[in-house]
Amino acid sequence: MSDIVRTDAAPPPVGAYPHARRVGGLLFLSGIGPRNPATNAIPGNEVDADGRLLGYDIAAQTHAVFANVRAVLEASGARWQDLVDVTVYLTDMARDFAAYNAIWAEYFPDAGAAPCRTTLGIDALPTPIAIELKCVAALPGRS
Template sequence: MANVISTPGAPPPVGRYPHARRVGDLLFLSGIGPRSPVDNSIPGNVVGPDGALVAYDIEAQTRSVFANVRAVLEASGARWEDLVDVTVYLTDMARDFAAYNAIWAEYFPEVAAAPCRTTLGITALPTPIAIELKCVAAAPSRFVGE
C-alpha cells in the first residue's frame, strides 16, 4: 500500500507526480528544487532584459531546496533527521560543489547523523535551477496515514 503526499508548503511539481510517496517503511521524495512555494520564483536567479538567465546564487538555491525538502518531510510526518539517502544534482559541479558542500555541513554537522549522499554533475534541469535533490527517508509508524 502506498500513500501519496503533496503539500502547499513546497513548490508544485513541474510534472504529473506527487511530492512524495510512502511505501512500507520508506518515504520516497520526487526531485525537489529551490523554487519558492509562495510564487514559484527561483531564489538567487538574475535574468536579463530578454528573460535569459544571467547569473544565479548556489547558496540561496541550496538553502531554498533544503527548506522545500523539509516542508515535504514535515507534510509526510517525517523530520529532517529521518533522511536516509540523498542524490544531489548540480548543473555546474566545478563552480558550485564547494559552496553547496559547505551548506550541507551546516545542516548535517555530525557525519554519523547525516544521510548517505551522492552528488552528480549534470548539464541541465527542467527549469532554470542549479540544484535538485532526490531523497529517501525512513517512514516509522508515526507518519501520516498510520
C-alpha cells in the same frame, strides 16, 4: 500499498507526479528544487529583461531546496533527521560543489548522523535551477 503526498508548503511539481510517496516504512521524494512555493520564483537567479538567465547564487538555491525538502518531509510525517539517502544534482559541479558542500555541513554537522549522499554533475534540469535533490527518508513508527 502506498500513500501519495502533496503539499502547498513546497513548490508544485513541474510534471504529473507527487511530491512524495509513502511505501511501507519509507518515504520517497520526487526531485525537489529551490523554487519558492508561494511565487514559483527561483531564489538567487539573475535574469535579463528578456528573462534569460545571467547568473545564480548556489547558496540561496541550496538553502531554498533544503527548506522545500523539509516542507515535504513534514507534510509526510517525517523529519529532517529521518533522511537516509540523498541524491544531489548540480548543473555546475566545478563551480558549485564547494559552496554546496559547506552548506550541507551546516545542515548536517555530524557526518555520522547525516544521510548517505551521492552528488552528480549534470547538464541541465527541467527549469532554470542549479540544484535538485532526490531523497529517501525512514518514516518514524512505520515498517
